[in-house]
Amino acid sequence: xxxxxxxxxxQSIYLVEYPDKLLLLDGCSRADVPLLQEYIQVKLQRELYxxxxxxxxxxxxDHAGAADLLRRLTGCKIxxxxxxxxxxxxxxxxxxxxxxxxxxxxVANKMKKPRRNIYYSSQLQADYQLNDDERLPDFDDWKxxxxxxxxxxxxxxYHKLSDRLYVADLxxxxxxxxxxxxxxxxxxxxRDSLKKVQSLNPKIVALAHGGEVKLTxxxxxxxxxxAPKTPMTHWRSVKAKLKKVFS
Numbered sequence: 001x002x003x004x005x006x007x008x009x010x011q012s013i014y015l016v017e018y019p020d021k022l023l024l025l026d027g028c029s030r031a032d033v034p035l036l037q038e039y040i041q042v043k044l045q046r047e048l049y050x051x052x053x054x055x056x057x058x059x060x061x062d063h064a065g066a067a068d069l070l071r072r073l074t075g076c077k078i079x080x081x082x083x084x085x086x087x088x089x090x091x092x093x094x095x096x097x098x099x100x101x102x103x104x105x106x107v108a109n110k111m112k113k114p115r116r117n118i119y120y121s122s123q124l125q126a127d128y129q130l131n132d133d134e135r136l137p138d139f140d141d142w143k144x145x146x147x148x149x150x151x152x153x154x155x156x157x158y159h160k161l162s163d164r165l166y167v168a169d170l171x172x173x174x175x176x177x178x179x180x181x182x183x184x185x186x187x188x189x190x191r192d193s194l195k196k197v198q199s200l201n202p203k204i205v206a207l208a209h210g211g212e213v214k215l216t217x218x219x220x221x222x223x224x225x226x227a228p229k230t231p232m233t234h235w236r237s238v239k240a241k242l243k244k245v246f247s
Contacts, residue, residue, distance in 0.1 A: 001141065001159070006039055008032045009116060010107050011062045011208040014166055016139075017044065023139050025157055025166045026208065027056040027067030027078070029104065031116035036070070048074045052138055056080045056124065057168035058151045059087040061104040063208065065120040079137065081146065082129035083153040088122035097122040099234055130155070147197065149190025150181050158202065164212075165202035170194070171223055173210025178219050184232045191227045194220065 006013040009031040016023040022040065040046050051074045056064045058081075067078050088097040104118055128137050132146035136157070145156040150169050157166045169181040170193060184190050197205070198220040206212045 001162070003162075003164070004039070004044075005206075005212065006035065008035065009062065009113060009118070010104060010111060012206070012211055014206055015039070016142075017046075020050075021052045021138065022046065022050045023136070023142070024051060024054045024070070024076075025057075025206075026168060027054055027064040027070075029062045029065040029116075030069060030118045030120050031065075033066050033069055033073070036066070037073070049076075051076045053136065054078050055136070055155075055157060056126070057156070057166075057208075058154045059122075059124065060151075060169070061101050061118050061120065063168060064124060065118055068121060068124060077127040077137065078124070079128040079130055080124065080126040081144070081153040081155045082131045086123050087151055087153060094122060096234060145196065145200070147193035149184055149186050149188075149193045151183075151185055152189075154193070156197070158200070163203040164206060165197065165200065165204070166206040167197060168208045170197065171207065171210075173207055173213060178210075178213075178215065178223055180223065180227050180232075182232060183234060184228050187228045187231060191224055194224050194227060198224075 002017045004015040004017060006015060009029045013028055013032060014025040016025065037048060040048055040051065054067050054070055054076050056067050056078060070076055071078055088094060101118060105115065130144045132144060134144050136142045141161055142157055142159050145158050147154050147156045147167060147170050154168060156168060156170060171178045172181050204212050205215055
């Protein structure tokens with residue numbers, strides 16, 4: 001197993017290479033598809049159809065945006081958490097989907113990245129829905145760790161042989177500090193997920209925003225201490241800002 005760390009549009013991409021197949025640890029953004037095609041075909045000298053499985057840790061634009069397009073291009077399968085329903089459901093969900101796309105473009109602009117088309121469907125039909133502690137199809141050296149909180153369906157991916165855990169957006173690295181992501185819809189689940197990862201204590205933690213890191217006991221303590229006690233969501237943020245304006 002060889003792990004390739006690729007700088008994506010606004011997040012890290014982790015592509016796992018085996019002699020006969022490839023695994024993508026997250027669904028990236030739509031803007032990352034040409035980059036992945038070039039990396040697989042030119043850098044690795046592999047065929048696109050060697051990509052057999054794309055994991056989607058949650059439905060945000062930089063984690064699910066490329067999944068369905070990659071499935072159409074390569075014939076790969078898509079796996080998600082075994083959570084019923086769609087994250088972006090109903091009218092409120094559609095509005096949140098558009099908001100998340102705009103937030104992604106805002107982050108890209110802050111990173112001085114050119115504007116790209118990152119639109120993707122708010123609805124995703126997975127080929128596999130996996131439970132906590134379940135092995136990945138055809139990649140049984142990896143398993144799912146349920147780490148909800150950021151959304152209701154977040155998963156992390158653990159490789160025991162290398163003691164490496166990809167946690168997606170469970171935490172974000174800002175300079176030398178680790179902070180909770182935005183949003184956090186389920187603060188109790190979020191703190192439980194942090195404690196679960198701390199208990200597992202992997203040697204390497206791979207972040208979607210911050211690369212591969214090693215966390216200390218103090219890092220975990222600080223994250224748990226600063227984890228929100230109430231939901232930290234789009235609508236609550238808007239209401240708080242409006243309250244300041246009109247107070």
